[in-house]
Amino acid sequence: MIDCNLPKEGAEKGKEFYGVQTMHGDAERLWGWDLLTHGGFLTYPHHDAEGLCTYIMVLSGTKIWGYFNMGTHYTATRKELFSAWDDILLFDQAMDSEKYPPGVVLLKKGNTLIQPPGAPHMVYTPQNSLTSGGHFLSYSTVHLTELAVAYDCSKCPGVDGEQELAATNAAHPSLYRYIVWMILMLPKFASDQAKTLQPRPLLALIAFLDNAEKYNSTEVMKQMPGTTDVQRDTMAWEVQAEIVKEKQIIAKLKNGLGVTDVAITLEEGCWSDPWPACNFKKIFK
Secondary structure, three states: OOOOOOOOOOOOOOOOOOOOOOOOHHHHHHHOEEEEEOOOEEEEEEOOHHHOEEEEEEEEOOEEEEEEOOOOOOOOOHHHHHHHHHHHHOOOOOOOOOOOOEEEEEEOOOOEEEEOOOOOEEEEEOOOEEEEEEEEOOOOOHHHHHHHHHHHOOEOOOOOOEOHHHHOOOOOOOHHHHHHHHHHHHHHHOOOOOOOOOHHHHHHHHHHHHOHHHHOOHHHHHOOOOOOOOOOOHHHHHHHHHHHHHHHHHHHHHHHHOOOOHHHHHOOOOOOOOOOOOOHHHHOO
């Protein structure tokens, strides 16, 4: 990111360090939040916005977290997974607790829950509670992030509207730039002997940029900056510079992984299988 944002002209030209200067306000909102909930409140089935990992700590009171066991018996393929999410997340569907058996986790004061991307869940608050939490992305689970966002941007069956309005509880327009930053960091990892990465998460990162329009929902686009004028808007200029660099990295990734059509490759195999670790260092040697 530092290399991408080095000034090429003007008073700052020649500086060796010049980091990111602008951020969407949502980027900070995503990191952390507090929830004050009154007793008796029920949150209906949903998955957390933009396929983000979630952590939540109970500071007072209790929470009952209910999960649906998707497994891979009924949902081996991407299409089957989306159909199962329709069964669970759409408002007009009756819940099939036999096909997708729910399980519960009781969270008490002092407990911390870490939740993977796209996990359908519901929450009951039996007594007044205060919780603190936030969202994050992980290189090991970004293929699950891609699935959740792709689902949210698809259409409800028989309805001219997006799943996002029914399946999740917020929109985070800062996700796109976080994905760009994750890609920009990949060459740095190549020198780390202890770092291993798997093909499906790497392909998911590529997919977000290769088919950006597929992953931008109407709700997210409403909250994006109003200008892309790189002459007048610093954020637009920074994003454009970052994208130029990440396209070079993506070209190396595709070549190293032997992939031309990322979307088709992501359809192959079981959606939850990240595939064996690749020779990541060789890709960026």
